Amino acid sequence: MTNAVIIGGGIAGAVAAVALHKAGIGSTVYEAYPRLADDVGAFLTLGVNGMNALTAVDLDGPVAAVGEPARRLKVFDADGVKVGDGPLTGADGHDLVPRTYLRAALYRVLLDEAERRGVRVERGRRLVDATATNTEVRAVFAEGSHADGDLLIGADGVWSVTRGLLDRHAPAPxxxxxxxxxxxxxxxxxxxxxxxxxxxxxxxxxxxxxxxxxxxxxxxxxxxxxxxxxxxxxxxxxxxxxxxxxxxxxxxxxxxxxxxxxxxxxxxxxxxxxLASVPTWQRGRMTIAGDAAHAASPSAGQGASMAIEDSVVLAKCLRDVPDVPRALATYETLRRPRVERLVEAAAALSSRQSESRTRGQGDSDWIRDHHIDWDAPVEPA
Ligand SMILES: Cc1cc2nc3c(=O)[nH]c(=O)nc-3n(C[C@H](O)[C@H](O)[C@H](O)COP(=O)(O)OP(=O)(O)OC[C@H]3O[C@@H](n4cnc5c(N)ncnc54)[C@H](O)[C@@H]3O)c2cc1C
CATH class of the missing domain: 3.30.9.30 (D-Amino Acid Oxidase; Chain A, domain 2)
Structure with missing residues (x-):
């Protein structure tokens, strides 16, 4: 059985582990911090598309249980005049709604769900180096230990070490x-x-x-x-x-x-x-997902939802494309256009300060109405 080394136990890492498990692929998550930070006050919203992607890997129920629905948006100008008012749910009447989460609660439920499904999570393991041959990868951790696997997924956030290991000229945030x-x-x-x-x-x-x-x-x-x-x-x-x-x-x-x-x-x-455009997403048996590959300003409220989508699509590619490097190339082909468009849209929103709708929640149809069909087979790129 294929075994993935996942670097980072945040949103992309935990969802990748669950999605790979559903695809019949084993993995271990290596998270740098020994325990979850209690980031008091920090919260984020998952858009309808993020909730939809969680549905593909049966995470929607447990995750929704720790969040609060956000059904409506009202916009005011600096004079306190209401200039916008509308629902945040999709126009097509589906029952998914964006949800707001305490960051710590979301991270906890995702990792708990991964462990409940049998994924091993090793905390206090900070990646510092990685090597790959044609058949396997080795991740090296700060305290000198290492882990071997068939592929490595860098889900290590916006300051990703994996991104720099894939390409030492990779752009910085x-x-x-x-x-x-x-x-x-x-x-x-x-x-x-x-x-x-x-x-x-x-x-x-x-x-x-x-x-x-x-x-x-x-x-x-x-x-x-x-x-x-x-x-x-x-x-x-x-x-x-x-x-x-x-x-x-x-x-x-x-x-x-x-x-x-x-x-x-x-x-x-x-x-x-x-992080607008990262030229190298994958090489051989190593790839990146979530903020490690593309980070959007929070003005769009979409970073976490995009990280979830990445992980689900990546697992589908590894399920359906037999050759690992080709599966990773297919994943990049499927994901790059959408996430780069999103980062651009978020940057424009952020610089305008005049957004008329929401801090994300998929206010554009192309963001909100994205649906990942878990059962639809992936064609190799
Ligand atoms: C203030 C703020 C508000 C936001 N609001 C929203 C919002 O409303 N909606 C939304 O969708 N998004 C929002 N985002 C963006 C969202 O938080 C990110 O897009 C999302 O967390 C990305 O998930 P990730 O798993 O890629 O990275 P992260 O969540 O950052 O997880 C990366 C994990 O990797 C671990 N790690 C890092 N380096 C290493 C290493 N070398 N070895 C091992 N482990 C490592 C980290 O400890 C962490 O656990 C917001 C971001 C900020 C800063």
Whole structure:
């Protein structure tokens, strides 16, 4: 039986393990961190297409159980005037809806499901090198151990080591010119329904909020600003993020500044990066998936959904195309056009600050209505 070495126990890695298992292919997941970070406040939304891809590998039920449906979107301008209102679900009446997840809860359920199906997950194993022959691969880890397999899938995120091992000239992630700041506020100065996103196109920042479980608010802001160096980022406390936010949100009407001011829980911020086109996705028996291969600005709210789609399609290719290098080439052919189009669309959305609809959730038909048929055979490229 084929055995895959999967690097990274995030979204792409865990879904790849489950999808390969369904395809009758064994795998082991090697995750750098010894335990899951409790990333307080961090949340993300899976679009209808992401939920649809989970359905292909029977993960939709367990995953949906830890998320909250997001059925509606209302858009406001900087004067607090409503400029858009509509459903987030597909127009064709299917019953999938986008769902919002605490990041840690989503990662946990995906890895738990992989383990429940018999996949081995090894934590505290950080890939530093890999070699491949015509018949096998060897992954080398930081503490000196190694693992062998028939192929290697680098699902190691936007700062992927695997990408650099495939091509030492691979591009580095590009700073998008914005900070992404997010928080959870148990105190709610306004009532936002639990299934409705409010998006506020502020004069100097974009703000999104949705009612969380038990009455609190999940919120995020995209703030144009110069990239913070590592030490500057490390020095950013909740208080400093809040000060910066209030400085840019304060001039707008509407609840954004009040929500940020009322948040006494931790506020977290990041530089935002994307990765538009990675020339080398696969070589021989090694490939990359998810953010390692293409990373979209969170403005599209699609990175996780695209990572899930990648992993399901990759497993189908390995199931149907007998030769591993050819299967990996087929996977690239099937996935590259869609994900590169998405990264471009997300970058345009992010730079406009004037989006009329949503932080993703598949607001364009070509994103939302993508369906992966698990049983349809893959033709080799
Ligand atoms: C603020 C923010 C908000 C976002 N909001 C959304 C949203 O609403 N909707 C959406 O769809 N997407 C969103 N995204 C994007 C989404 O989080 C990513 O696209 C998604 O997590 C990609 O999954 P992945 O598995 O490829 O990478 P990751 O989730 O980053 O997982 C990579 C894993 O690999 C491990 N790893 C890294 N290096 C190594 C190594 N050398 N050896 C072993 N393991 C390693 C990491 O520890 C990690 O567990 C958001 C991103 C950010 C930053």
């Amino acid at each position: 590009r700073y998008t010119g914005q900070h992404i700041v997010y928080g959870f506020s148990a105190a709610a100065p306004v009532v936002v329904p639990a299934d409705t996103y409010w998006m506020i196109r502020g004069g100097r920042a974009f703000f999104g909020v949705i009612g969380g479980p038990r009455g609190g608010l999940w919120w995020f802001a995209r703030v144009p600003a110069p990239e913070l160096a590592g030490a500057e980022l490390a020095a950013m406390t909740t208080e400093r993020w809040r000060e910066r936010l209030l400085a840019v949100l304060g001039g707008d009407r509407g609840p954004a500044a009040d929500i940020a001011a009322a948040t006494t829980e931790r506020i977290v911020g990041h530089n935002d990066y994307d």
